[in-house]
Amino acid sequence: MRTRVKFCGITRMNDALEAAALGVDALGFVFTRESKRYIALENACVIRAALPPFVACVALFMDDDAVWVAEVLKKFGPDYLQFHGNEDAGYCDSFASPYLKAIAMGAAQNVAAFAAKYPGAGGFLLDSHAVGAAGGSGETFDWTRVPRDITRPLLLAGGLTPDNIADAIRQVQPYGVDVSSGIEAAPGIKDSQKMRKFIEEVNRVSA
Numbered sequence: 001m002r003t004r005v006k007f008c009g010i011t012r013m014n015d016a017l018e019a020a021a022l023g024v025d026a027l028g029f030v031f032t033r034e035s036k037r038y039i040a041l042e043n044a045c046v047i048r049a050a051l052p053p054f055v056a057c058v059a060l061f062m063d064d065d066a067v068w069v070a071e072v073l074k075k076f077g078p079d080y081l082q083f084h085g086n087e088d089a090g091y092c093d094s095f096a097s098p099y100l101k102a103i104a105m106g107a108a109q110n111v112a113a114f115a116a117k118y119p120g121a122g123g124f125l126l127d128s129h130a131v132g133a134a135g136g137s138g139e140t141f142d143w144t145r146v147p148r149d150i151t152r153p154l155l156l157a158g159g160l161t162p163d164n165i166a167d168a169i170r171q172v173q174p175y176g177v178d179v180s181s182g183i184e185a186a187p188g189i190k191d192s193q194k195m196r197k198f199i200e201e202v203n204r205v206s207a
């Protein structure tokens with residue numbers, strides 16, 4: 001099956017439409033305000049309304065106030081929430097909405113034990129970022145540390161680029177991949193050629 005692709009950190013209409021035309025499965029919108037890729041809720045809603053069918057929208061948060069998450073849920077209506085901080089399962093489940101939980105792949109991380117604490121998560125995003133630090137750093141982690149026996153969907157993230165995505169998929173065989181800085185010209189500004197090359201590489205190795 002083709003590896004699913006999420007492009008994260010969308011801030012511009014044209015980037016979203018180009019990504020959709022390339023066949024991306026999901027677009028990520030960063031609603032945590034410290035991020036360089038933060039998008040105002042009103043702008044995200046305008047982009048969302050212009051997307052063709054079957055492009056999932058993901059709303060990313062990092063230790064945000066529950067009131068803010070609820071407001072985004074109500075107005076933006078994401079298909080998935082993505083929690084990228086220290087949120088516990090009670091907090092994540094409290095929104096009664098499908099969600100992905102990020103796992104920071106520090107040296108001591110035990111993915112199976114972490115995942116067991118979040119029975120309500122639809123999947124897990126394995127990222128190189130330190131918990132509490134802003135993500136989207138463009139740094140990879142040691143992919144040999146991804147366990148093969150996790151039965152729930154895993155999305156590989158952290159430092160993926162058009163040049164390393166083929167190796168990443170061959171090595172990790174993830175359910176999906178998630179990329180932000182590796183397809184950018186600058187934070188929040190996607191690069192058309194990098195987006196295209198990234199999708200071409202995913203299609204080439206996972207066809």
Ligand SMILES: O=C(O)c1ccccc1N[C@@H]1O[C@H](COP(=O)(O)O)[C@@H](O)[C@H]1O
Pocket residue numbers: 008009028030032035036037038060062084127133134135136137138139157158159160178179180181182
């Ligand atoms: O993108 C951000 O600005 C961001 C901010 C806070 C938490 C997570 C963030 N991004 C996520 O990080 C991964 C990896 O990014 P990159 O490809 O290494 O730049 C990205 O897929 C987002 O889900």
